[in-house]
Amino acid sequence: MTDSGRAVTIANRIAAISQQLPPQTRLVAVTKKVSIASMRQAYQAGIRNFGESRIQELEEKQAELEDLRDVTWHFIGHLQRNKAKQAVELCEWIHSVDSLALAHRLNRLAADRPQRPKICLQVKILDDPSKYGWSATGLKAELSEFLQCKNLDIQGLMTILPLGLSEAQQLAAFEQTRILSEQLTQQTDKVLNLKELSMGMSGDYQLAIQAGATLVRVGRLIFGER
Ligand SMILES: *Cc1c(COP(=O)(O)O)cnc(C)c1O
Numbered sequence: 001m002t003d004s005g006r007a008v009t010i011a012n013r014i015a016a017i018s019q020q021l022p023p024q025t026r027l028v029a030v031t032k033k034v035s036i037a038s039m040r041q042a043y044q045a046g047i048r049n050f051g052e053s054r055i056q057e058l059e060e061k062q063a064e065l066e067d068l069r070d071v072t073w074h075f076i077g078h079l080q081r082n083k084a085k086q087a088v089e090l091c092e093w094i095h096s097v098d099s100l101a102l103a104h105r106l107n108r109l110a111a112d113r114p115q116r117p118k119i120c121l122q123v124k125i126l127d128d129p130s131k132y133g134w135s136a137t138g139l140k141a142e143l144s145e146f147l148q149c150k151n152l153d154i155q156g157l158m159t160i161l162p163l164g165l166s167e168a169q170q171l172a173a174f175e176q177t178r179i180l181s182e183q184l185t186q187q188t189d190k191v192l193n194l195k196e197l198s199m200g201m202s203g204d205y206q207l208a209i210q211a212g213a214t215l216v217r218v219g220r221l222i223f224g225e226r
Helices: 003-019 036-044 055-064 081-090 100-110 136-146 167-187 205-210
Strands: 026-030 049-052 072-075 093-097 118-123 153-159 196-198 215-218
Touching: 003 026, 003 036, 036 055, 049 055, 055 072, 055 081, 072 081, 081 100, 093 100, 093 153, 100 118, 100 136, 118 136, 118 196, 136 167, 153 167, 167 196, 167 205, 196 215, 205 215
Parallel strands: 026 049, 026 215, 049 072, 072 093, 093 118, 118 153, 153 196
Antiparallel strands: none
């Protein structure tokens, strides 16, 4: 495909997805393995939120796209402890906080930062040994610990569904995630207000929106197969 042909395709795909978003839902364009040229085309088409799953790649791209001043960077992958400092320095959002140890570490690192990082707690709403994050009961049990993390701006929950579910099961799992966020908010008497729901990818974002997603993370459907 020519460069301009690809730009049109990317713009059309972004427009098609954006049309379906309710006002409270933001589209995070997932740009892992996507070229800088395609990212610029996405920006031209209105994207202001980029999501990356590796710190090294995010750092390189951020440097190359430094001229795009109003971009918000989201980290969405599993964060290794030796990358936590960079994550806090480079990203406004970290969607994938998946352990208490990581939360405490980010909290310490964020003490020196001008802005508190916005974070989501990653939950496995259905059991899935291949994924990181808390079970619903595990998160309920540890929730009070987050009240101590004053340097983190805890915004909500993030989830990735296991493969192989029916649409009805996907919708039910997203709805369970929303209900869990409401229960957790109640549990802290609203000291933690878990209002953001980062859920939905290329294959299931419409169901996630139906269940109340506020951040959808879409890659392939915008940029094509990786
Ligand atoms: C890659 C990725 C996405 C986007 O997936 P697509 O299928 O390309 O839309 C969303 N969330 C996370 C955590 C990812 O790693």
